[in-house]
Amino acid sequence: MILVAWVIGGHALLGYSAVGGWPYDEINEVTFRPGVETALAALIGPSGLFFMGVFYFMSGLLTPDSVRRKGSLRYSGERLVRLGIPWAVSAVLAWPLFLWIAYRAAGHEVSPWWVFTHRDPFLDSGSLWFVLVLLIFSVGYAAFARDHHGTAELTTKHVVGVTVLVAVTTFLVRLVFPARSGQVADLHLWWWPQCLAMFALGVAGGRSLAERIPDELYRRSRAVVVATILVLPVGAALLGVLDLADNAGPFLGGWRWQALLLASLEGLLVVAGSLWLVGLAQRRFTKPVPDAINRGAFAAFVVQGPILVTIATALRPVPAPAEVKAPLVGALAIVVSFAIGALVTRRKRNAAKVAGR
Numbered sequence: 001m002i003l004v005a006w007v008i009g010g011h012a013l014l015g016y017s018a019v020g021g022w023p024y025d026e027i028n029e030v031t032f033r034p035g036v037e038t039a040l041a042a043l044i045g046p047s048g049l050f051f052m053g054v055f056y057f058m059s060g061l062l063t064p065d066s067v068r069r070k071g072s073l074r075y076s077g078e079r080l081v082r083l084g085i086p087w088a089v090s091a092v093l094a095w096p097l098f099l100w101i102a103y104r105a106a107g108h109e110v111s112p113w114w115v116f117t118h119r120d121p122f123l124d125s126g127s128l129w130f131v132l133v134l135l136i137f138s139v140g141y142a143a144f145a146r147d148h149h150g151t152a153e154l155t156t157k158h159v160v161g162v163t164v165l166v167a168v169t170t171f172l173v174r175l176v177f178p179a180r181s182g183q184v185a186d187l188h189l190w191w192w193p194q195c196l197a198m199f200a201l202g203v204a205g206g207r208s209l210a211e212r213i214p215d216e217l218y219r220r221s222r223a224v225v226v227a228t229i230l231v232l233p234v235g236a237a238l239l240g241v242l243d244l245a246d247n248a249g250p251f252l253g254g255w256r257w258q259a260l261l262l263a264s265l266e267g268l269l270v271v272a273g274s275l276w277l278v279g280l281a282q283r284r285f286t287k288p289v290p291d292a293i294n295r296g297a298f299a300a301f302v303v304q305g306p307i308l309v310t311i312a313t314a315l316r317p318v319p320a321p322a323e324v325k326a327p328l329v330g331a332l333a334i335v336v337s338f339a340i341g342a343l344v345t346r347r348k349r350n351a352a353k354v355a356g357r
Contacts, residue, residue, distance in 0.1 A: 001297045002285075003054060003277075005334045008304045010048065011127065012330030013040060015312055016322035019248055021048075021180065023099060023126065024312050027106035030322040042233035046269060049262075052130065052191065053198040053270035054277050059134055060202020061210040061278075063141055072142040079142075083135040086302050091125035091185065092116075098306040105313045121182030126305030129186040137199045154205050159217060159271055162201055167267030169193035171260050178253030179262075190253065194270045201271070213279030221279065224272035228265065296341025303340050308333045 015024030017040075018031045025031075032040065067075045096116040103110050110118075125132065170193040177183065177190040188195075202209070213221075239258075241247040250258040311329050318325070 001338075003051065004297045004301045004304075005338070006047070007051065007127070007301070008308065008334050008337055009327075009330040010044065010051075011304065011308055012312075012333055013044075013326045015308065015329070016326040022308075023124070024102065024309060027102055027108070028312075028322075029106070029316055030320075030325065032322045032326070036323055042236070046229045046232055047273075049266045050194070050270035050273040053194045054274045055130065056134065056137070056195045057198040057202040057274040058278065059138070060199040060204075061206060063138060063199075063203055064145070064206040067142050067145050072145060076139045076142045079135055079138045083131040083138070087125050087128045087132045087135070090128045090302075090305070091123045094306055095124060095126045095128075098309045102309050102313045105316055121184055121186045123185040124182075125186060128302065128305070129188055131302075132185060133187060133192070133195060134199075137196060141199075141203060154201075154209060154214065154217060156217065156220065159221075159275070162197055163267045163271045165267075166194050166197045166270060167260075167264040169197075170263035170266055174253030174259055174263065175255065180252060194266055198270060198274055201274075209278070212282055213275050217275055218279035218283075221272040221276040224268060225276050228268055228272075232265070296338060296343075296345040299341035299344045300337040301341075304333060304337045307337050307340070311336070 011022045014020065014022035016028050016031055017025060017037055018034070019037070019041075020026075031037075070078070096112055096119075099119070100110065100112040100115045103115060170190075173193055174190050179190045181190055183189050241251075250256050251262040253259050308329065311332050312325070315325055315329060320328075
């Protein structure tokens with residue numbers, strides 16, 4: 001739930017940034033001042049390097065038991081419905097429609113068909129690229145899983161190995177697909193090394209890591225994340241990265257030391273960050289979350305894109321700077337998305353109860 005709220009808030013901020021990263025940046029009416037954007041990047045930017053990997057890690061933790069319990073065929077069918085249908089509806093209908101509304105509000109005389117066919121990448125689904133990639137990973141695992149119970153013992157040696165693997169493969173993939181490049185269906189291929197590695201790490205650990213991240217790994221991962229986040233802004237300043245819109249290019253890919261440095265930082269943060277955040281939740285967040293909110297987190301993730309664009313479009317005429325609009329859009333989108341998620345989940349549960357009588 002907390003991770004989903006963080007993602008929604010982050011998308012709201014990116015929509016008003018000069019460096020971009022969320023489709024509203026194509027038509028935003030105001031942007032952050034360079035100094036403010038740099039400060040935000042220093043404070044919350046590092047989380048963007050590893051938060052999606054955490055989602056794949058958590059998904060991997062739950063996958064072996066689910067496949068074993070349901071069987072590969074049933075599991076794959078349920079994944080196609082739960083993940084495939086929302087992605088298809090978003091890519092073909094919802095996302096082009098809401099972006100068309102935003103384009104029109106910005107003064108662009110375009111049709112919904114033009115938005116669907118001319119935006120890059122084709123079949124963009126907003127934030128739901130995540131569920132398409134997860135669908136590919138999940139069905140792929142189910143097709144080849146053979147009595148895997150997901151109880152491998154994770155050691156520091158394994159963690160270091162996965163970190164190096166993510167760093168090297170990320171650098172190599174970005175020689176072809178630079179960070180933030182677009183592919184058909186917005187597959188985010190430049191992010192696949194960390195996503196696939198964390199999904200596989202979760203699958204390998206499965207039930208044992210889902211129950212508890214070992215204390216030693218938890219402490220070491222926490223230390224790595226905290227140290228990296230503290231050093232990163234200082235290092236960026238020493239390297240002269242003071243304006244992301246102007247200075248980020250060399251870090252996004254290619255045969256450059258900057259791209260290798262960013263890939264290495266991502267490897268460190270995604271592996272250590274995933275272990276630390278899951279371990280933190282296991283140790284600290286033990287109080288029960290209201291069931292409707294917890295169950296509605298996935299629905300909130302699904303609807304966040306149209307909600308964010310709608311709120312930003314509605315606030316477009318308001319004469320306020322990005323420093324005011326972005327957090328307001330984020331806060332409203334979090335509340336509305338989770339309210340819709342809770343409502344949808346409650347109706348599904350009520351319908352299931354009626355059907356079971």
